[in-house]
Amino acid sequence: MREPESSKGVWARMRPRQGNLRVWQVGMLLVFFAIWHVLTVPGIVPPLYFDDANKAAFFFGEPLKVLSRVWDWFYSGAIYEHLWVTLWETFLAFVIGTVSGLVIGLWLALNPIASALCDPYIKALNSMPRVILAPIFSVWFGLDIASKVALGVTLVFFIVFFNVYQGVREVSPTVLANARILGASQRQLLRHVYVPSAMSWVFASLHNSVGLAFVGAVVGEYLGSSRGVGYLILQAEGTFDINTVFAGILVLTAFALILDFVVSVAEKRLMVWQPRQGETERI
Amino acid sequence: MASQDAPALALENITVTFAARDAKDTRYTAVKDATLVVAPGEFVSVVGPTGCGKSTLLNIAVGLLEPSAGSVKVFGKPLVGLNGSAGYLFQTEALMPWRTALDNVTAGLEFRGVLRGEAVQRAEDWLARVGLAGHGHRYPHQLSGGMRKRVALAQTLILDPQIILMDEPFSALDIQTRQLMENELLELWSANRKSVVFITHDLEEAISLSDRVVVLSAGPETRPIGEFAIDLPRPRDVAEIRLTPRFIELHTRIWHAMKDEVLKGYARTRIQ
Ligand SMILES: Nc1ncnc2c1ncn2[C@@H]1O[C@H](COP(=O)(O)OP(=O)(O)OP(=O)(O)O)[C@@H](O)[C@H]1O
Ligand SMILES: [Mg+2]
Numbered sequence: 001m002r003e004p005e006s007s008k009g010v011w012a013r014m015r016p017r018q019g020n021l022r023v024w025q026v027g028m029l030l031v032f033f034a035i036w037h038v039l040t041v042p043g044i045v046p047p048l049y050f051d052d053a054n055k056a057a058f059f060f061g062e063p064l065k066v067l068s069r070v071w072d073w074f075y076s077g078a079i080y081e082h083l084w085v086t087l088w089e090t091f092l093a094f095v096i097g098t099v100s101g102l103v104i105g106l107w108l109a110l111n112p113i114a115s116a117l118c119d120p121y122i123k124a125l126n127s128m129p130r131v132i133l134a135p136i137f138s139v140w141f142g143l144d145i146a147s148k149v150a151l152g153v154t155l156v157f158f159i160v161f162f163n164v165y166q167g168v169r170e171v172s173p174t175v176l177a178n179a180r181i182l183g184a185s186q187r188q189l190l191r192h193v194y195v196p197s198a199m200s201w202v203f204a205s206l207h208n209s210v211g212l213a214f215v216g217a218v219v220g221e222y223l224g225s226s227r228g229v230g231y232l233i234l235q236a237e238g239t240f241d242i243n244t245v246f247a248g249i250l251v252l253t254a255f256a257l258i259l260d261f262v263v264s265v266a267e268k269r270l271m272v273w274q275p276r277q278g279e280t281e282r283i
Numbered sequence: 284m285a286s287q288d289a290p291a292l293a294l295e296n297i298t299v300t301f302a303a304r305d306a307k308d309t310r311y312t313a314v315k316d317a318t319l320v321v322a323p324g325e326f327v328s329v330v331g332p333t334g335c336g337k338s339t340l341l342n343i344a345v346g347l348l349e350p351s352a353g354s355v356k357v358f359g360k361p362l363v364g365l366n367g368s369a370g371y372l373f374q375t376e377a378l379m380p381w382r383t384a385l386d387n388v389t390a391g392l393e394f395r396g397v398l399r400g401e402a403v404q405r406a407e408d409w410l411a412r413v414g415l416a417g418h419g420h421r422y423p424h425q426l427s428g429g430m431r432k433r434v435a436l437a438q439t440l441i442l443d444p445q446i447i448l449m450d451e452p453f454s455a456l457d458i459q460t461r462q463l464m465e466n467e468l469l470e471l472w473s474a475n476r477k478s479v480v481f482i483t484h485d486l487e488e489a490i491s492l493s494d495r496v497v498v499l500s501a502g503p504e505t506r507p508i509g510e511f512a513i514d515l516p517r518p519r520d521v522a523e524i525r526l527t528p529r530f531i532e533l534h535t536r537i538w539h540a541m542k543d544e545v546l547k548g549y550a551r552t553r554i555q
Pocket of ligand 1: 301302311313332333334335336337338339340374502
């Protein structure tokens, strides 16, 4: 199998494989920024599409300016207040949406009549494009964080709700019967059988619900606010400061990734009881 | 209080008819007019061809299923709801997958409000008795099928039920472990005599463990077609007792009674 080192071409040694994925991923990012840079900074290449050398920068921003804006934000600390607000809204939307989805999901799943009664309304609410509620929430809850949290909650709630509902219905009848015979009361069944089973479904959708809580917060801010990263973007857009808009998007993306990472860690720690593929250790 | 000499468990003239939920006219009478009485402290085995209704009878005895006709009495009292004096070892997976082996064993004590420290101590003790000392921290998916069965056994027996219902508890084990567990079960049972209903496919297992073997007919409309008192001396060693002439004699007699039914049951599944 193994060929002598010298016969390998440069490509054979460099090509993407398990070991150097990270290097390649960073490389792709750098290439992306380089292309962006070359195509937008006036004077590097002659205008290909626009009639004016400055127009590309006007529409697409310039990566160096975008990055320096991000740097300024963090260096001067101006961004922290806004970031904090956005993350706090995300957190609140996530917690409130999850808890209410859990409670109402459990309640409906365990009450066949109530669930049959509410079924058409749940379906209607779920298929409604709920982002459109943002202006109403602004009227109801004002321009402060409450209206953004409300928007995030409506997005998170349904994901959790449907997963809890499914989780309760998927409880193995044998496990349930066994717990009852072991003496579990109705409350104990809820706590020790239904909730853990539902939680496994909720965790399966955790990435989705955290992501949507974030979306709710940012969209809410973007539609009207006085603080938050969405607000920064909204303001910059008002003055056609495209570099700041991109800087805001960059920061949001980075934080979305960080949130996703945090969720993955939490998931791994909380779901130890679930079988996973390939748990053997290679020696 | 029920009278002292009432049977621990009395299934009288039980009929079970399953009706398909969507088509009420497609009925299946799994069990018909079956009577099974178990005295306090008696070890009864039930054998019968696959699909004849053994698990169904146990479900009736524990109160998970209501008979279409007939009555269930527990220590002389009609059974309402779940049978509180019974422990049930399910044929299929019944452990809570989100609890470790240890927490599965403590579950029943926890539901009854026993303090955590004491429950853990007793559970560790039971895990050791079923040969799983040191495996308490594992989740069910990290255990083998046989280990899960043994956790389930500990989970049921830790509650010290008056009636123990076991649905093919050892069929997943290899023959050596199985005989170890059978001896262990006999030892536990003779130290503290409970009523046991033990379901198995294995006639040798049934004879070597029991005071009485009940043979069921092939389904549908299953009913007991023979009862055999097992007068082998106790204490028994399940491996050694199989070699005694009396065992072989009993085995031959019961096997003759069963053979026709097994063939009937097999023929029926082939036709379907
Ligand atoms: N809920 C149900 N609905 C309809 N039919 C059922 C239901 N439960 C069991 N049956 C039928 O009743 C019969 C007896 O089933 P049961 O599970 O009691 O068999 P068994 O004797 O335990 O078989 P095995 O030895 O294979 O475990 C089977 O033919 C089965 O198809
Ligand atoms: Mg069965």
